[in-house]
Amino acid sequence: xxxxxxxxxxxxxxxxxxxxxxxxxxxxxxxxxxxxxxxxxxxxxxxxxxxxxxxxxxxxxxxxxxxxxxxxxxx
Numbered sequence: 001x002x003x004x005x006x007x008x009x010x011x012x013x014x015x016x017x018x019x020x021x022x023x024x025x026x027x028x029x030x031x032x033x034x035x036x037x038x039x040x041x042x043x044x045x046x047x048x049x050x051x052x053x054x055x056x057x058x059x060x061x062x063x064x065x066x067x068x069x070x071x072x073x074x075x
Contacts, residue, residue, distance in 0.1 A: 020055040
């Protein structure tokens, strides 16, 4: 039941452009691994290549803030 809800959320997220977050990135990688059987590294590279420059900047900024301890989750 939960995995069905996750799949539906992924489909919805794909149709609406949302800012990328670390959690969303990891979810996309895990989904790619599950669907294609690719290794985690290959799936990660595939997801990174598909992101826009703006999405990459947002992801890098979040990860830098987390590394420096200044990240505050919105929501």
